[in-house]
Amino acid sequence: xxxxxxxxxxxxxxxxxxxxxxxxxxxxxxxxxxxxxxxxxxxxxxxxxxxxxxxxxxxxxxxxxxxxxxxxxxxxxxxxxxxxxxxxxxxxxxxxxxxxxxxxxxxxxxxxxxxxxxxxxxxxxxxxxxxxxxxxxxxxxxxxxxxxxxxxxxxxxxxxxxxxxxxxxxxxxxxxxxxxxxxxxxxxxxxxxxxxxxxxxxxxxxxxxxxxxxxxxxxxxxxxxxxxxxxxxxxxxxxxxxxxxxxxxxxxxxxx
Numbered sequence: 001x002x003x004x005x006x007x008x009x010x011x012x013x014x015x016x017x018x019x020x021x022x023x024x025x026x027x028x029x030x031x032x033x034x035x036x037x038x039x040x041x042x043x044x045x046x047x048x049x050x051x052x053x054x055x056x057x058x059x060x061x062x063x064x065x066x067x068x069x070x071x072x073x074x075x076x077x078x079x080x081x082x083x084x085x086x087x088x089x090x091x092x093x094x095x096x097x098x099x100x101x102x103x104x105x106x107x108x109x110x111x112x113x114x115x116x117x118x119x120x121x122x123x124x125x126x127x128x129x130x131x132x133x134x135x136x137x138x139x140x141x142x143x144x145x146x147x148x149x150x151x152x153x154x155x156x157x158x159x160x161x162x163x164x165x166x167x168x169x170x171x172x173x174x175x176x177x178x179x180x181x182x183x184x185x186x187x188x189x190x191x192x193x194x195x196x197x198x199x200x201x202x203x204x205x206x207x208x209x210x211x212x213x214x215x216x217x218x219x220x221x222x223x224x225x226x227x228x229x230x231x232x233x234x235x236x237x238x239x240x241x242x243x244x245x246x247x248x249x250x251x252x253x254x255x256x
Contacts (some may be wrong), residue, residue, distance in 0.1 A: 020145060027081070028049075028210075028213075029047075029050055029051050031192065031212040031213065032054070032061075034056060042078065042157060047079060047081065050084070051112070051192065052072075053088065069101075073105055083106070084111075092121050095113060095122040097158055099113065111133050113136065114135075115138050119135065121150075123147060132153040134190065138158065143176075154188050155189060157190075159203065161193050177207025189206070190212060194214075194217055214223070
């Protein structure tokens with residue numbers, strides 16, 4: 001019995017170590033329904049996908065089923081990567097009907113489903129018929145296990161909202177990463193409710209497969225005072241050197 005426990009312990013340790021040394025490439029999604037922001041992120045050359053929700057659609061003044069679906073189609077055409085489109089229904093039958101309709105809009109649409117009882121049933125149903133999903137509103141490792149077991153393609157813990165409750169959202173990312181690795185779950189951890197560039201860095205360190213964030217958080221990653229100081233110094237030296245070279249050429253020519 002003791003030997004089995006020790007062997008099991010070593011096996012788990014090796015799985016975690018394998019995860020730690022295994023290279024991965026964190027994806028960048030933008031969390032918006034604003035077409036201009038999506039285009040800007042795309043122009044950076046780092047955009048892998050888009051996440052949306054009813055609140056983001058409302059922010060852009062997109063309302064009515066026909067207009068919302070048209071907006072999803074436009075986004076899906078703009079970006080080659082996965083586009084999360086959220087169901088509004090909260091019952092199993094409604095989520096299935098709505099999810100099928102959303103999935104038919106474009107091949108890169110991922111159906112976004114809430115972490116509720118009927119949502120878990122819908123995740124399992126969609127997995128069985130080949131529709132990819134994003135389980136949203138995840139706030140605990142227990143919920144993350146249910147979502148992964150049901151076959152969610154992505155599982156979205158809401159980091160910023162967890163931080164608002166005086167708990168570190170990154171702890172949840174780290175727990176999910178360890179659990180998924182040990183148990184062999186294939187769901188990808190999609191860190192959501194990202195509010196700063198530091199959140200993005202911390203999510204990468206904690207093991208997130210994907211981060212979804214507003215454009216300003218992505219642009220925030222560009223900023224460092226030493227970069228600005230260094231660039232200003234390089235340009236200053238360049239212009240000084242060019243100025244001296246031009247002056248020397250003029251003086252030399254005049255002397256000849």
